[in-house]
Amino acid sequence: AQSVTQLDSHVSVSEGTPVLLRCNYSSSYSPSLFWYVQHPNKGLQLLLKYTSAATLVKGINGFEAEFKKSETSFHLTKPSAHMSDAAEYFCVVHTGGFKTIFGAGTRLFVKA
Amino acid sequence: NAGVTQTPKFRILKIGQSMTLQCTQDMNHNYMYWYRQDPGMGLKLIYYSVGAGITDKGEVPNGYNVSRSTTEDFPLRLELAAPSQTSVYFCASSYSMGDQETQYFGPGTRLLVL
Numbered sequence: 001a002q003s004v005t006q007l008d009s010h011v012s013v014s015e016g017t018p019v020l021l022r023c024n025y026s027s028s029y030s031p032s033l034f035w036y037v038q039h040p041n042k043g044l045q046l047l048l049k050y051t052s053a054a055t056l057v058k059g060i061n062g063f064e065a066e067f068k069k070s071e072t073s074f075h076l077t078k079p080s081a082h083m084s085d086a087a088e089y090f091c092v093v094h095t096g097g098f099k100t101i102f103g104a105g106t107r108l109f110v111k112a
Numbered sequence: 113n114a115g116v117t118q119t120p121k122f123r124i125l126k127i128g129q130s131m132t133l134q135c136t137q138d139m140n141h142n143y144m145y146w147y148r149q150d151p152g153m154g155l156k157l158i159y160y161s162v163g164a165g166i167t168d169k170g171e172v173p174n175g176y177n178v179s180r181s182t183t184e185d186f187p188l189r190l191e192l193a194a195p196s197q198t199s200v201y202f203c204a205s206s207y208s209m210g211d212q213e214t215q216y217f218g219p220g221t222r223l224l225v226l
Contacts, residue, residue, distance in 0.1 A: 004154075009152070032212050034214075036217075041121075041219065041220070042219055042220075043116065043202060043204075043216075043217030043218050043219045043220055044155075044202070044204075044215075044217040045217070046214045046215075049212065049214065051212040090154060090155075094212075094213070100157065100215070101154070102147075102154030102155040102156075103154050104152055104153055104154050105152075105153075105154060
């Protein structure tokens with residue numbers, strides 16, 4: 001069975017410091033992996049997605065994620081946090097059809 | 113393009129009341145979805161539709177109904193509201209259901225059942 005675990009419910013960083021949001025997945029085959037961001041009172045917006053073309057995926061707003069099959073991880077990173085990055089981030093596994101599995105979310109706080 | 117729009121933004125219901133959450137998309141997507149998001153949890157799929165006139169149950173369909181008479185609209189109906197249905201509801205759409213397909217989400221409807 002497929003599953004996704006976001007290892008931190010909350011992450012707090014200072015503006016200008018790196019961001020790391022951790023995601024592990026479980027799948028019987030290579031899934032498609034996504035990161036979505038949800039700003040307050042907004043819908044989810046796609047940040048980036050892994051679709052087996054390249055293990056390092058670059059997304060919008062300077063975010064990137066690396067697919068590591070040996071570690072079953074798909075962690076999201078950004079070299080330098082900005083105040084506007086404060087939001088909730090969801091790691092998502094999509095196995096086709098309607099089988100979309102969302103992680104519980106990680107709320108990112110950015111301190112001035 | 114407005115994308116995916118949802119109304120209302122917020123609603124308070126009494127136990128036993130009914131209501132319809134509206135969802136409209138202008139991207140000509142065949143595939144549409146309804147999710148609920150509970151605190152500290154990921155989104156759970158309630159119902160989905162692969163085209164006008166075709167709907168199917170997702171992971172948590174009990175207490176809800178849907179219809180899809182047009183490509184654009186996918187309303188979600190709560191017949192007898194219960195406190196367990198207090199949640200944030202998101203409508204989404206996509207061009208296909210392939211595993212690489214991006215879903216586009218509306219801003220959500222926050223529902224409180226008292």
